[in-house]
Amino acid sequence: MGQRHHCRGDDQARRARDAAYRHIIGLRSAIATIEKRLVAPTMDMLTVSDRKARRKAKAVNGYGSQAEGFAPPRRTRQPDRGRRKSTST
Numbered sequence: 001m002g003q004r005h006h007c008r009g010d011d012q013a014r015r016a017r018d019a020a021y022r023h024i025i026g027l028r029s030a031i032a033t034i035e036k037r038l039v040a041p042t043m044d045m046l047t048v049s050d051r052k053a054r055r056k057a058k059a060v061n062g063y064g065s066q067a068e069g070f071a072p073p074r075r076t077r078q079p080d081r082g083r084r085k086s087t088s089t
Contacts, residue, residue, distance in 0.1 A: 036060045042069055 040062030043051065054061075063069035 037062055038069060042066050 037060060040060045041050075042062045042065055044065045046054070
């Protein structure tokens with residue numbers, strides 16, 4: 001009688017929390033990848049020898065052009081739109 005039975009709702013909530021956590025990890029990973037690519041020079045700004053040197057060094061690939069690299073900064077800021085800033089009193 002002292003044993004507590006595992007409730008289906010508790011298990012469902014745990015699975016939902018785990019899925020949300022994995023989703024957040026994936027989003028953070030994607031943002032980190034975009035930020036690394038933004039720091040790298042775009043391919044249209046590199047000389048042929050620079051591109052060869054970067055390939056040989058296995059450096060992070062930048063975007064193909066400056067126009068292509070324009071949209072990602074907006075996407076990395078987008079998830080913060082819905083968050084409310086906490087006000088401490």
